[in-house]
Amino acid sequence: MNDKIRILVVDDEQKVLNVIKAYLIKEGFDVLTSSDGEEALNIFKNEQIHLIILDLMLPKISGEEVCNKIRATSSIPIIMLTAKTEEDNKIEGLAIGADDYITKPFSNRELVSRVKAIIRRTYRDNNPLAQLLVINDGDLEINIEKMIIKKQGNPVPLTSNEFKILIALLTNPGQIFSREQLVNKAFGIDYDGFDRTIDTHIKNIRQKIEENPKRPRYIISVYGMGYKFNG
Structure with missing residues (x-):
């Protein structure tokens, strides 16, 4: 595992992307961003990504479909980010393979804390392993x-x-x-x-x-x- 953790943030609101990116960079993460599902999948296929923060309401390809396509080939951690608050939506997000679920509006400090927890649990013991x-x-x-x-x-x-x-x-x-x-x-x-x-x-x-x-x-x-x- 490289020392630098790379996170892909996917959201159609540029302001949200900028704020999350700023907080994550401040914590030492490498951050890529995307504003639609199609672009997000292309980035995932062509870049080394360690965690994805994924909004559900996306243009071109929905967040749910993006998650399904990624889960078909990879177990990379995914945090769902959405304005949907109904319990059924949360359950659906977790059922299709999300590792965590955060609703808007949210605390950026809480988001960073959850990112760190998932990164720690996922990658802390992987350094000695063969790729x-x-x-x-x-x-x-x-x-x-x-x-x-x-x-x-x-x-x-x-x-x-x-x-x-x-x-x-x-x-x-x-x-x-x-x-x-x-x-x-x-x-x-x-x-x-x-x-x-x-x-x-x-x-x-x-x-x-x-x-x-x-x-x-x-x-x-x-x-x-x-x-x-x-x-």
Whole structure:
């Protein structure tokens, strides 16, 4: 992982872009901006991006569609930014793969704080890893830097949280993690979620990378103890 974290901010309001960019640059981040969904996708395809702040109400291609297209190939962290406040909209944003959701108007200090928390949880342990991990003669390919996973050459649409859990397991092959240990390893001790949600994430990961999720080859349950990676 490069020392400089690059963030893509996507919003159709130039004033919002300028303010967010100024705050993030002040915190030492490299920032790219875009005012429409089509341009945002082009930037994502051609630049090394580590996190995206994505407005939902965009011209040309909506924020939801941008998120869906990115999630089809990458687990990069995404923070949704929108004026929509209804709970259903928040749930929808998280369901399509967002890692966090902030409604306008918002505190720029809070946004920066959430960005830092996600960056810390996502990238803090990635420095020692090879950029590309190839498992079982290419059955799985994991690009750590770009957060892209392929199964037999086909992209696997893991969420950012699923990606972090998988990385925590596969970089410690054979080691058994309890749910609490896996939460701490994948997300850090400051994570505010519940350790039982690990079971749901594991189920989702198995559905995406295992030939037979009911008889997993990679993520193995150890009765009464937790999970380990076998590969």
